[in-house]
Amino acid sequence: MSYGKLRLLELSGSPYAMGYAHGQAYRDDIRRYTLDRVELAGSADWTGHAMSRDDVLALSEACVAEHESYAPDLMEEVRGTADATGLSVAELVITNGFTDFIDVVYAEGKERVLTPQVADDCTAFIVPDSRTSDGHGFYGQTWDMHDDSTEFVVLLHGKPANQPDFLAFSITGCVGMIGMNDAGIAIGINNLLGGDGQVGVTWPFVVRKALQQTDINAALACITEAKLAGAHNYLLFDKTGRGYNVEAMSTHCEVTTLNGEALVHTNHCLVPATIQRSRPRAASSQAASEARLTEAQAYLSDGAVAADDLMELTRIAPVCVRSRPPLHIESCGAAIMRPATGDFWAVWGPPADSEYEHYQL
DSSP: OOOOSSSEEEESSHHHHHHHHHHHTTHHHHHHHHHHHHHHTTTTTEEEEEEHHHHHHHHHHHHHHHHHOOOOHHHHHHHHHHHHHHHHHHHHHHTHHHHHHHHHHHHHHSSSSOOOOOOOOOEEEEEGGGSSSSOOOEEEEEEEEEEGGGGEEEEEEEEEEEOEEEEEEEEOOOOOSEEEEEEEEEEEEEOOOSSOSSSOHHHHHHHHHTTTOOOOHHHOOOOOOOOBBBBBEEEEEETTTTTTEEEEOOSSSEEEOOSSSSSEESSSSSSSHHHHBBBBOHHHHHHHHHHHHHHHHTTTTTOOOOOHHHHHHHHTTTTOOOOOOOOOEEEEEEEEEEETEEEEEEEEEEEGGGGOOEEEO
């Protein structure tokens, strides 16, 4: 299914003003998506044990304090969205960081169990300068989630006061998921299944805080020095060609530095220290993640790469994920960024079904 032209939301001014404008623009979408995410956060299929709505929101309230300490300006943005939509800040924290919040709820259970629902099919890659046709490297990825999330995709163009401008692939109500700023820093993610979740900071706030930085090592510190709520893999790449991959569990980060070869990551941990902190994964989910990793690594193993090549990578199977029962996960969209030139390409819906659109920072 083709979703057509990607929605673009321009935001500027103070954090509260940006959040309020976001909430006004997509009030109904944000309310629908948030009510659904809060309900799912208490589902045993997602978290390993059932939890009441009141208990889910109490756990999120505990996370709010960690977010306030980590990124008070971003929480002002969320507060603006809350006021515009009539939702609580705690509800919106769940909307923003749902897959991290699942790890927090999971950790409240007494046993390590297999959760039948997972939403972790993203394929991400950094292509170093030396491997491109024009000497300027790329960061790119698909963003895969339950297919009922696709309709909520939006591209944010932020012009915050006294901070770098940014473009962020996101969903309505979320501060940003995959992005690049005009200082030449790009960041993206893969979800991981964490078994060591804790009351802490969820991943979209880490992404946005990294996009407030003008130096990649400062952006890296936004990940490695945070008290993380759940497990995500983060990828950073900048306009000078420097890059990092970070397998970030709640209680441990494993950093890999980009070298002369393309760096690819999917949704399973690759090093012992993070594997031992993961929660059990269904065999089919593990196999799918390994297949996408193998396919993307093979695709990027030889020759000079251009933007069109990376768009094609996101369109081929198994990288472009199609919705199928029982999980109904699909590639809800994708983004490709070239920090050295400020070029940003994005697509709404499965990349095989739609054309990328070009944006410039």
